[in-house]
Amino acid sequence: MAMQEIEVTINGTRYEEMVEPRMLLSDFLREVCGLTGTHVGCEHGVCGACTVVLDDAAVRSCLIFAVQADDRSILTVEGLAQNGELTTLQKNFKENHGLQCGFCTSGILMAATDFIEKKPEADSQEIKEMLSGHLCRCTGYDGIVKAVEKTIEENKNSVKELNT
């Protein structure tokens, strides 16, 4: 199959690669770019493990072709922590036991990062509805919901502190 050249910025780094038009974005991230933090769980858009942030929206990388990401920006789980410092969300996942095997975690972190940015005041029910796009078979979701709630609460508090 004919190859196509694409340019994608991932976590701030530019990748210029030749890909088959049928290559999934998830496979591109993992196999071509070596970013194995994005996981593949179902390849039909239900489990949410492969979620990444494409430009400014959380998307299922298993439902997008790599060529569709041409000339666009992607944030993956590897791009969250800066200089070894976990984000507030990541820290709260740790504090609240929001992960066990960790396989679904990358996708949930990406979806939640995008969600918190767009809905900084979200309540528990909205958090659960956002999480309904993700399957976790370890935690029963309790720690995950708490981690997102806590992050929203802490963000609100730090905004208040800035304002005073």
Next chain:
Amino acid sequence: MTQSIGTPVNRVEDDRLLTGQGKYMDDIGTPPNTAQAAILRSTYPHADIISIDTSEAEKVTGVKAVITGEQIKQYMKPFSVGVSAPVKYYPVAVDKVRYVGEPVAVVLAKNRYIAEDALDKIKVKYEALKPIVDIEQSLESDAPLLHENVGSNIANHRTFDYGEVNQAFEQADHVIKHKYHFPKYSAIPVETYGILASYENSEDCYTIHANFHGPFVIQAVMAQALGIPGNKLRIVVPKDIGGSYGIKAGAFPYMVLLAITSRIAGCSVKWIEDRQEHLSASSSGTDRVTYIEAAVKKSGKVTGLRMKMIDNVGAYIRAPEPACLYRTHANSTGAYDIPNLHIEAIATMTNKLPTGLIRGYGGQELYFPLERLMQRVAKELVMDPADVIRENIIKKHQFPYKTASGGIYDSGDYEKGFELAIETGKYTEFRRKQQEARKKGKIFGVGLANIVEPSGSNMGYITVALTPEERASSLPKSGCAEAATVSMDPTGSVNVRISTTPSGQGHETVAAQIIADVLGIPMDKVNVVAELDTSTSAWSIASGSYSSRFASLGSSAVFYAAHKVKSKLFKIAAHQLQVEASDLELKAGSIFVKDNPEQKYSLKRAVGTAHWNPLALPEGMEPGIYETYYYTAKNTEPPDEQDLINSSVTYGFVSDLVTVEIDPETANVEIIDYVTIHDAGKLLNPKIVDGQIFGGLAHGLGGALYEELAYDSKGQFLTGSFMDYLCPTAPEMPKVTIKHMETPSPITPLGAKGLGEGNTMSAPVAVANAVSDALSPYNIEIDTLPLSPNYIWRLLAKSDIYQKHKEVNA
């Protein structure tokens, strides 16, 4: 330093998993020239294979090989299994297919895309045979036969009598019986099976990397099937496994399949299972029909129990089946004092996916009929179900309690746990509210379930599948060995190697906690190596992650290995200080004389001596610090001639109370409150404990309400995607209250018992009891699962009382 064990410390695994640095099977890289595999699967439930034409597939550019069952068969024998029925099970169909999804051929290609292109070009001619999927029909003499050479579909059949069962039934005031059906469902880890297999002909050796978590007795099964000595089959399990809940024990046939394709093609072979393959053709829980009857006194006391359990092990019985029938053998009477017990156990084969380990294994299948029957006893005797439970539950003074079938419940206070559930769930108050709500046409119910949670399997229990005479001809099997290695390097830092192949349960964290406590060093100085390599790790047949065995066995091995290291360090220090080792104590990196703390020797120096200056060690001591401990609990004897067996090491207790409301418009079951009381002995890390409970409960609720691997009556598979197989998501989780009691186990050194499977066992029946209770005014009884809205709707539609009631209300 304060004790770490017993405190909710954060996990050491989390940083790598939160930053995308986990090393799962698909992340470990491959040797150059590795072929990617795709598997052609049967679309027929039961058919003869007339021909397979691979020629067009082989022509596809990038394809390295197309391999069929006939070729695979040349390099292996059928897998052995612990029953006498001569079932020939290969990891790929030979001559005949027996379930939808069964492998028929393997394509190896440059990449997965090409491999899947080539699958479409393989032409298979089938001749359809009559399928059989119904458990009871499969036992009939004219049922279609899956394995002609076996002569019937029955893979295993045993009967057991304990106590005076007939007498109990003769003297009973009531005999209460019913038939229950527990459906086929699965565990569905988000990571699927992943395998990288390589064959080296110069050494005639197979190396298989796989997210397989044991039991490692299956390593011997695989080596035997491949016709090689165990040391020619190296299995490497990555440190991160993306969930399993038992299901990944079923990866072993694929490991052998891929290993042989590597041999045939002359290159490494990698395969990552896709979701449809996982749902249709990995492994699953066992569906069971149970005929259960209880001999009951007027008081509600159950004096005897008869159970006929028929397990559907799918198209081929494979290890560790028929263990689902026997894993709970010692705790067959659950949390109740029932001295007389008759069990008839049958494993039958049908045209469905073969079964295997799953979270709760055997427990949900056992407790569904048992706890449903206890509620039925209450109904027929017009008693409160809570009073029937009180009448029968094992009392505190009876511990250690010997069960009818040979179990020894090590510790517990079940009455207290049960009453705590009743109180926490406000049972009496709910009953009152329920009466009022019923008057308004609302459908409320409350369900109770009390279960004993076994952990740490006795490797002898599976041999109960054989008669005492059959067992006598081979080596008895007992114990539950687990190993751990604790070493200290020349710089004084600690490495711990475990063989419990964790898949999210936080074994690394708890192992580090134990080391920190025993050796008095900070947790973050401990490096835990969870990767298992059968060529270099200390392991035994029982090793692996199943039967909640880390808290009872894995942690014990780590504990004793750490004590071996401590003992050696004390001997070194005692020699240097010219005192007795028994006079020494360890604190904050320093070994000192108890009566004279000024006289001390640093831990670092003691380690350093063992490495840098071994000539200064006491006479006869080996250099280095590297200690392995193999632990087994002593209460795991082989089954005796009367088939008495203590099938597990420790037994925890779970008491659940769940309240539900059913929407009359949609028949949807909504859980109002879920209360679960746990006694798992000493809790090693309460944070991890609650995480395990939530996860086990979510899986249990999935089994109760949503999850089923469904087949139509012709054997066609109906749930091949997440649109059809429904797993609970965050909004489906109810409000949950967890409370703990800690009755330490006298068996394990830390007093811990396993946990994490309890609610997977209890929730299906707790919810079924609640729904039954809710629907009792309409004379509706729940005897199968899952309790989907369409299922409940059908029950309501069939209920004359409900229909009349609706008319009156309208």
